[in-house]
Amino acid sequence: MSSFARISSAILALAALAGCARTPQPVHSFAEGKPDKLSDWHLVEARDGRLVPNTDVVPYDLNTPLFSDYAHKFRTLWMPKGTTAKYDAEGPFDFPVGTVLTKTFFYPKTGGDAKAVARTYDTSRDFAAGSANEALDLATVRLIETRILVRREKGWEAIPYVWNAAQTDAELARTGDAIALELVDTEASKAGRDESRPANAREAFTYVVPNENQCAGCHVTNVKAKAIEPLGPRARHINRDYAYAAGAENQLAHWTKLGMLAGAPDAAQAPRDANWHDAKAPVAERARAYLDVNCSMCHSPTGPANTTALDLRSANTDLRRLGLCKPPVAAGRGTGDRLFDIVPGKPDDSILLYRVTSNEAGVMMPEMGRNTTHKEGVELIRDWIAATSGNCDA
Structure with missing residues (x-):
């Protein structure tokens, strides 16, 4: 075999190995x-x-x-x-x-x-x-x-x-990790955004990766x-x-078609939470979906926070257990000196809004999983409470 042929064969062999490595x-x-x-x-x-x-x-x-x-x-x-x-x-x-x-x-x-990341939807x-x-x-x-x-x-x-x-x-x-990042607001100049935030505003924060034990804080x-x-x-x-x-x-239909899910009804008959970011959906449905996914893992009849008697699942129909005119089980700085979890029509008097706005340990809700305030989520909860009718003095 000529030198050229041997080299060509070697190249082809290496290419074949590389192809296998990518499989x-x-x-x-x-x-x-x-x-x-x-x-x-x-x-x-x-x-x-x-x-x-x-x-x-x-x-x-x-x-x-x-x-x-x-x-x-x-x-x-x-x-x-x-x-x-x-x-x-x-x-x-x-x-x-x-x-x-x-x-x-x-x-x-x-x-x-490298640490600058976009704050965008x-x-x-x-x-x-x-x-x-x-x-x-x-x-x-x-x-x-x-x-x-x-x-x-x-x-x-x-x-x-x-x-x-x-x-x-x-x-x-x-043992988890802590990563220094900086949010750069790439959407503040868009229509409908918070005009108080200039375009490209920056917010430094520490992204926390939970350790193995902390995962149970939400998943139990x-x-x-x-x-x-x-x-x-x-x-x-x-x-x-x-x-x-x-x-x-539809994901339920797709999983069923793949044989990965049995017993699912047609999507129209299955429960469905709203998209919290869909401005076309009713504000109450959006807010309830937001509280469901962010809070109900603890605030449910079986969850770690069941002693609060607060049930934030989207399927809950008991307005008292949802927090309307419900006093907190335990007073403390987590209430911000407010009297009720939710005061209809008065978001600034409501403990719920106070706690989802705060970043202070011992006050903020959820208690883990974030080191920044979700400004758009806070505004959604504010709008929902403001549009809720009722009177806690009655």
Whole structure:
């Protein structure tokens, strides 16, 4: 064989090996233990300038998401082949052992220094061209962390991972992390925005990745069972369309079609929370959806805050338990010297608004998961209380 032929053969062999290296490995759902790298799971991987889900890993989204310091989120679901989740109209679906949920927190880049991230609701630049909403574009977003929830024989387990500076992989973060970031307001100049905030206003804050134990603070929604469970994949949250590469489809219908969900009714018959950011929806529905996803994991009849007698689930119809003219169970600085959780027509007299506005430890609600005030969320709650009729003096 000539030298040229030998070199050509070597090049072809290397190319073949490189092609094999790019082939995604099958998803690995670990029955126990906590792998050091997110990539060990083969669920979502940084590849070719994108964050992409593996084969049979299904992305999904919520009608109204939990507020997390303005972070955007990319959620996925994977289940072992041949298994099916059982539908539940109220609580989390009954997922089979081996199921893995991921939630990747990220921010749009601003073009400035690495810690400057965009404070925006615009998601048009989040996803890679031609991928619909199935792959993130790493040229336009900065990945912060990916949280895994895995269903094991003994129950659900939460495992946090933090993305490295190179954005090539995420590493196990048992003790959590604290990341200095700066929000740059890229939407303040748009119509309908808060005119008191100038365009490109900056707000420094510390993004906190929870440690393993802190995950239970939100994900244990039943104090008697004391078990972690998923919060997002519930009928009222995921009953919406998603932009899949093959076309938009209702998520309940899509999961059913894939054989991943059994017992779900037609989307029109399933519960559905409003999109809190949809100005066309009634303000009460938007506010109730916002409180449901941000607060009801604790404030429900079974939650850790059930002793407050405050029930912030969107399905609750008891206005007293919703907080209208309800005095707090325990007085203290968390009340801000206000007398009732919600005073109809008077948001500034309401404990609820005071606590969701505050960033002070021991006062703010929720108690964890944010280090900034959600200004648009606060204004939604203000508008809702202002439009609520009633009289606490009656």
